[in-house]
Amino acid sequence: MLYLVVLSCFVFFLMQYFKKEKLLPSLHLFTWLLIGGQLVLSAITEGRPPFKTFYETYILLAFSLASSGLLAHHLSERKFYIKITNVLVLGVISWALINPDLEKIVLPAALQSPWFVPHVMVYFLGYGFTMLSGAIALWSLYTQVYQHKLIDHTMRAAFLLLMVGICFGSLWADEAWGAYWGWDPKESWALVSLLAVAAFCHLPKKIRYSKQGLFWVLLCTGMVLFTYLGMHLLPTAETSMHVYSST
Amino acid sequence: MHIKFFKPILFITLLGILMQYSLYAFVPAGFYEISFIFLGSISTFFAFVIAFLGQNKIQDILLKQNIAVHLVWLAFLTALGTFVIPETLLSWTDIHRSPVYILSLGYMSGTMLAYLCWNSLLYKGLKRWGVFFSHVGVLVIIVSTASSFMFKSKGVVDLNVGGETSVYQVMKNGILLPEFKNIGAAIKLDNFDVKWSEPEVYLRLYKNEYLEKSYPVKMGEKLSFNLDGFSIEKLDYFTHLKEEKSVISLPEPKTSEAQKSTLEFTLKYASGYQHNYLTATHKKQGFIANNEGVDQLVFSTNQDVKRKDGVVYVSAKPLTFARGFSEWAPLDLPLTFMRGEAEIIVHEVLENAEVKTELVNDASKPINPAVKLHVKSEDYESDIWLSPFMKDLHPLTKEWGMFLWLKEKEPVHFKSHLQVLKSGEAEWKPFELEVNQPLSAGSCQVYQGSFDRRNLEFSGLQITCDPGRTGVKLGIWIMIIGTFILMLRRRLFKEND
Numbered sequence: 001m002l003y004l005v006v007l008s009c010f011v012f013f014l015m016q017y018f019k020k021e022k023l024l025p026s027l028h029l030f031t032w033l034l035i036g037g038q039l040v041l042s043a044i045t046e047g048r049p050p051f052k053t054f055y056e057t058y059i060l061l062a063f064s065l066a067s068s069g070l071l072a073h074h075l076s077e078r079k080f081y082i083k084i085t086n087v088l089v090l091g092v093i094s095w096a097l098i099n100p101d102l103e104k105i106v107l108p109a110a111l112q113s114p115w116f117v118p119h120v121m122v123y124f125l126g127y128g129f130t131m132l133s134g135a136i137a138l139w140s141l142y143t144q145v146y147q148h149k150l151i152d153h154t155m156r157a158a159f160l161l162l163m164v165g166i167c168f169g170s171l172w173a174d175e176a177w178g179a180y181w182g183w184d185p186k187e188s189w190a191l192v193s194l195l196a197v198a199a200f201c202h203l204p205k206k207i208r209y210s211k212q213g214l215f216w217v218l219l220c221t222g223m224v225l226f227t228y229l230g231m232h233l234l235p236t237a238e239t240s241m242h243v244y245s246s247t
Numbered sequence: 248m249h250i251k252f253f254k255p256i257l258f259i260t261l262l263g264i265l266m267q268y269s270l271y272a273f274v275p276a277g278f279y280e281i282s283f284i285f286l287g288s289i290s291t292f293f294a295f296v297i298a299f300l301g302q303n304k305i306q307d308i309l310l311k312q313n314i315a316v317h318l319v320w321l322a323f324l325t326a327l328g329t330f331v332i333p334e335t336l337l338s339w340t341d342i343h344r345s346p347v348y349i350l351s352l353g354y355m356s357g358t359m360l361a362y363l364c365w366n367s368l369l370y371k372g373l374k375r376w377g378v379f380f381s382h383v384g385v386l387v388i389i390v391s392t393a394s395s396f397m398f399k400s401k402g403v404v405d406l407n408v409g410g411e412t413s414v415y416q417v418m419k420n421g422i423l424l425p426e427f428k429n430i431g432a433a434i435k436l437d438n439f440d441v442k443w444s445e446p447e448v449y450l451r452l453y454k455n456e457y458l459e460k461s462y463p464v465k466m467g468e469k470l471s472f473n474l475d476g477f478s479i480e481k482l483d484y485f486t487h488l489k490e491e492k493s494v495i496s497l498p499e500p501k502t503s504e505a506q507k508s509t510l511e512f513t514l515k516y517a518s519g520y521q522h523n524y525l526t527a528t529h530k531k532q533g534f535i536a537n538n539e540g541v542d543q544l545v546f547s548t549n550q551d552v553k554r555k556d557g558v559v560y561v562s563a564k565p566l567t568f569a570r571g572f573s574e575w576a577p578l579d580l581p582l583t584f585m586r587g588e589a590e591i592i593v594h595e596v597l598e599n600a601e602v603k604t605e606l607v608n609d610a611s612k613p614i615n616p617a618v619k620l621h622v623k624s625e626d627y628e629s630d631i632w633l634s635p636f637m638k639d640l641h642p643l644t645k646e647w648g649m650f651l652w653l654k655e656k657e658p659v660h661f662k663s664h665l666q667v668l669k670s671g672e673a674e675w676k677p678f679e680l681e682v683n684q685p686l687s688a689g690s691c692q693v694y695q696g697s698f699d700r701r702n703l704e705f706s707g708l709q710i711t712c713d714p715g716r717t718g719v720k721l722g723i724w725i726m727i728i729g730t731f732i733l734m735l736r737r738r739l740f741k742e743n744d
Binding site: 102103104106107108109110112113114115157160163164167170171172174175176177178179180181188189191192195196198199200202203 | 315318319322325326392401444447449451458460461463654657658659660661681682683684685692694696709710711713716719720723726727730733734
């Protein structure tokens with residue numbers, strides 16, 4: 001099914017090239033449905049939510065990116081969002097295809113909780129919006145066509161989702177082992193990225209809508225990516241309970 | 248605060264942090280350590296005072312920019328903590344409990360309180376309430392966290408099946424203290440359930456020592472694939488190998504001193520079976536050529552040799568057969584060695600002898616998988632046995648190697664069947680305690696922690712008594728509500744800022 005997603009993304013590019021802009025939202029929706037279908041299929045096959053390994057989170061991230069683009073497009077009626085997210089989805093899915101899971105993973109008891117799905121989904125949706133913001137910022141710097149208002153909206157959405165995601169995680173941690181916050185490296189970096197995004201949202205409009213603001217967005221995106229992918233490289237990562245499995 | 252204060256304040260703040268932590272790293276714990284932390288804290292707090300002194304109007308104090316600076320600084324401190332390896336320079340928990348961090352939180356709280364009282368009044372309608380609730384939530388969390396920090400107690404208790412307790416041993420910073428506190432209820436452990444996953448076996452293919460492919464090996468399922476010029480096919484597979492008998496027929500010896508023996512022997516250990524196959528290998532042109540069967544020895548001895556039940560006895564001392572003769576280099580014959588009082592002289596070693604073997608899978612035995620593979624390439628063809636107890640990769644080529652990996656069973660679900668008598672109650676009540684479903688007992692919560700994996704004789708419970716928990720949960724939900732109100736109010740992606 002992931003190969004279909006790749007195909008759908010390429011068809012999207014073709015439609016863009018031939019200026020069939022009216023078809024783009026439907027194509028993007030189709031891509032979103034395919035990725036969602038893959039997630040559901042994985043859940044049925046594995047008998048658990050497919051959020052445990054790196055490979056599974058790549059697919060979830062692609063779903064989150066597609067969701068963020070669709071949501072932003074639906075609310076703003078601007079195709080710019082789905083054009084950006086189509087590129088990101090293609091990149092993430094391609095990476096997932098060359099880094100598949102090789103073996104089955106059993107879900108440990110601590111992850112068998114009703115909080116597992118909402119916490120991870122909300123958080124990854126926050127990742128999606130943050131990465132969308134970063135992509136728009138990069139595109140703005142490259143093309144010198146600044147989309148500050150779009151970035152502002154996506155960063156606010158990211159901030160709200162990341163905050164709710166952390167809250168869900170805290171409530172879950174309290175239910176699982178009686179400590180809503182453990183200064184786990186992953187938790188700490190989730191807080192770092194949230195604080196950075198919060199700092200951006202609290203900046204005056206003059207700074208947010210400047211070139212300095214774009215670099216701030218890129219910094220936030222970098223922090224979120226580090227939280228997601230780079231945290232396991234930290235010397236303290238071995239003490240973390242949040243490291244994704246991989247084979 | 249005017250933007251021009253941003254850089255010097257940030258500089259002073261960073262200087263204060265650097266001074267605190269770099270000196271802390273080199274100064275022994277004690278008076279000097281505390282002094283430098285104090286000086287560092289004073290310098291960073293001074294930075295905040297400068298920010299206040301720079302104010303001309305109240306609105307300046309509450310400018311979002313001020314908060315943004317402190318959010319960045321908090322983020323920096325938090326990130327710093329994740330780079331510090333525990334038990335080296337600093338424990339990362341020390342940073343988050345340091346006076347600097349707590350002072351920062353206190354300053355943030357005060358600023359936030361003033362901000363939400365003043366700035367939120369500037370907004371109208373729902374947005375005011377969204378801002379208000381979000382920030383009130385954060386304040387409630389900070390205050391409740393401080394309360395938890397001061398009054399929280401946690402500990403553990405290991406409860407045997409049939410055992411009862413109403414106290415727990417206090418734990419602080421991961422260390423058990425000689426102190427016991429009341430749980431708030433009496434707890435009895437009736438029984439303990441564990442659900443295990445099934446062990447799984449995978450054939451792993453490594454390229455340049457990186458795992459490239461992994462194939463599940465299952466009883467009754469075919470496994471064959473092509474890989475980089477090789478074809479590999481599963482011929483046989485055992486999960487629980489039972490000892491079996493092998494019959495080896497020896498030809499007539501070439502040396503007159505040798506004594507011919509046709510042996511019917513019993514393999515004592517399943518792993519010995521795999522080992523025998525491995526010991527029959529030798530390197531050939533950079534590849535492994537695996538010989539079917541064991542080394543066949545034609546030997547003479549200065550002792551009486553008797554055969555009984557497939558074991559060769561030398562002066563009533565049993566001689567286990569064919570172990571220890573395999574070398575990577577050809578044997579230098581004749582080879583003499585001692586077995587007890589018997590001198591054994593090996594005259595010939597025969598390779599590729601016919602072995603008729605009968606192997607049986609016996610599930611009553613401990614799991615001990617072995618898989619037989621047929622490996623074929625353009626210039627090489629062989630049958631190979633693999634077991635998880637081989638320590639190294641079995642090389643196929645210079646780039647590729649194979650390994651049979653046994654994924655041991657894991658606990659996927661475990662729960663304690665408890666009887667609970669809470670304070671003020673007259674009857675014991677049953678309770679199933681499992682991960683993510685804690686037991687509330689007064690002001691304490693009991694959690695399912697670990698368990699005795701080997702004998703399933705005890706269940707490890709974690710107890711937390713935290714008066715600040717309710718406040719933190721309340722603060723979290725207030726913050727979430729404020730967030731949703733903000734999301735509704737702002738009509739994201741449509742409204743101008």
